[in-house]
Amino acid sequence: MKKLLKILGLVLGVLVLVVLLGAATIQFSGIPSYDTNPPDLKVVPDSASIAEGKRLATLVCNHCHLSTAGKLEGKKMTDLPPAFGAAWTANITHSPNSRLAAYTDGELAYLLRTGVKRDGKYAPPWMPKFPLLSDDDLHSIIAYLRSDAPELEASDKVQPAPKPSFLVKLLCRVAFKPLPYPEKPIMAPPLTDKVAYGRYLIDAKVDCYSCHSADFKTVNILEPEKSEGYLGGGNLLLSPEDGKTVIFSANITMDKETGLGDWTEEDFIQAVRFARRPDGKPLRQPMVPFSALSDEEASAIWAYLQTVPKIHNEVDRGW
Numbered sequence: 672m673k674k675l676l677k678i679l680g681l682v683l684g685v686l687v688l689v690v691l692l693g694a695a696t697i698q699f700s701g702i703p704s705y706d707t708n709p710p711d712l713k714v715v716p717d718s719a720s721i722a723e724g725k726r727l728a729t730l731v732c733n734h735c736h737l738s739t740a741g742k743l744e745g746k747k748m749t750d751l752p753p754a755f756g757a758a759w760t761a762n763i764t765h766s767p768n769s770r771l772a773a774y775t776d777g778e779l780a781y782l783l784r785t786g787v788k789r790d791g792k793y794a795p796p797w798m799p800k801f802p803l804l805s806d807d808d809l810h811s812i813i814a815y816l817r818s819d820a821p822e823l824e825a826s827d828k829v830q831p832a833p834k835p836s837f838l839v840k841l842l843c844r845v846a847f848k849p850l851p852y853p854e855k856p857i858m859a860p861p862l863t864d865k866v867a868y869g870r871y872l873i874d875a876k877v878d879c880y881s882c883h884s885a886d887f888k889t890v891n892i893l894e895p896e897k898s899e900g901y902l903g904g905g906n907l908l909l910s911p912e913d914g915k916t917v918i919f920s921a922n923i924t925m926d927k928e929t930g931l932g933d934w935t936e937e938d939f940i941q942a943v944r945f946a947r948r949p950d951g952k953p954l955r956q957p958m959v960p961f962s963a964l965s966d967e968e969a970s971a972i973w974a975y976l977q978t979v980p981k982i983h984n985e986v987d988r989g990w
């Protein structure tokens with residue numbers, strides 16, 4: 672009996688040691704690195720693609736990378752949940768010292784699609800990935816980032832290195848892995864196919880689904896509709912204003928009691944483009960007014976939402 676206890680004790684001791692060693696390895700080696708294989712890509716910009724890229728960046732990049740000085744020089748992410756640690760968005764201006772300076776077009780496409788930086792480091796979940804964005808839209812963003820738009824003028828601001836928590840380091844090893852670089856060209860559906868285009872906007876282009884599903888930890892980036900609680904809201908977000916106030920994302924499925932089932936298309940367009948609800952309440956950040964979306968695009972999103980399975984989920988909106 673005594674011998675058995677001794678052996679059990681020994682096995683337990685070894686197990687604890689293995690877990691501790693594993694945890695220490697994750698803690699000290701930080702965010703993992705990967706081999707990169709960027710495509711051979713040279714974007715040829717023209718004024719139309721630069722203008723479209725600027726509009727897109729306003730929708731999906733600039734709220735994070737734009738400082739109060741109006742430059743894409745980065746800033747602290749004030750709405751990052753403390754459990755994730757601390758992060759600063761990168762300086763992506765034309766300064767030779769910016770984090771974008773050394774990137775080729777192919778490396779930039781690789782980063783935006785797979786989440787792997789040019790030095791091989793994985794960009795944690797605080798930098799979004801765009802694996803389903805069309806090639807044209809991706810190339811427009813790159814064309815814009817190379818343009819002489821005033822917000823891209825060189826700034827020498829150096830943002831601190833991120834301080835990922837143990838949780839982020841662990842998640843970057845077990846849950847968040849680099850996404851595969853698409854093997855075939857990706858094309859967006861035509862705007863005239865409203866439902867398909869609305870789906871493209873929600874899943875691929877503006878990323879509405881990642882905030883509006885149940886939890887960032889369970890979003891499915893490659894197959895967004897398989898995310899837990901797809902568009903049913905309840906994802907715990909923090910106000911970027913004070914980094915403390917909890918604001919749960921809204922249920923935007925067509926459920927009558929807990930979602931948008933009683934809204935009109937016009938109500939919806941107003942809410943999305945100007946962050947105003949039909950009852951007059953302003954929508955709080957991190958929901959931003961997507962005023963760069965056209966009425967036509969917002970209407971396509973509305974058309975798609977009519978086809979999404981309803982979820983009955985009463986979200987505590989705090990009012």
Ligand code: HEC
Pocket residue numbers: 728731732733735736748758759760761763770771782783788789790793794795797798799812833
């Ligand atoms: C939710 C906020 C957020 C959004 C939206 C966002 N980024 Fe970032 N981005 C970050 C953060 C945070 C970092 C710093 C990541 C790090 O150092 O680990 C970063 C880093 C970068 C880098 C530097 C990579 C490197 O090698 O250090 C580039 C380039 C970049 N982002 C471009 C973009 C572009 C282009 C878009 C839009 C298509 C975009 N980002 C959208 C938060 C964001």
Ligand code: HEC
Pocket residue numbers: 873877878879880882883908918919920921922923930939942943948953954955956957958959961972988
């Ligand atoms: C960064 C996270 C985030 C993104 C991205 C986002 N939303 Fe929201 N959205 C929220 C939050 C949080 C609320 C709740 C705001 C509040 O309660 O004041 C909200 C509220 C809404 C509402 C109001 C619903 C209601 O019942 O009041 C609509 C409609 C909406 N979002 C649609 C969209 C659409 C469409 C997109 C994409 C174009 C989108 N959102 C992108 C976070 C986000």
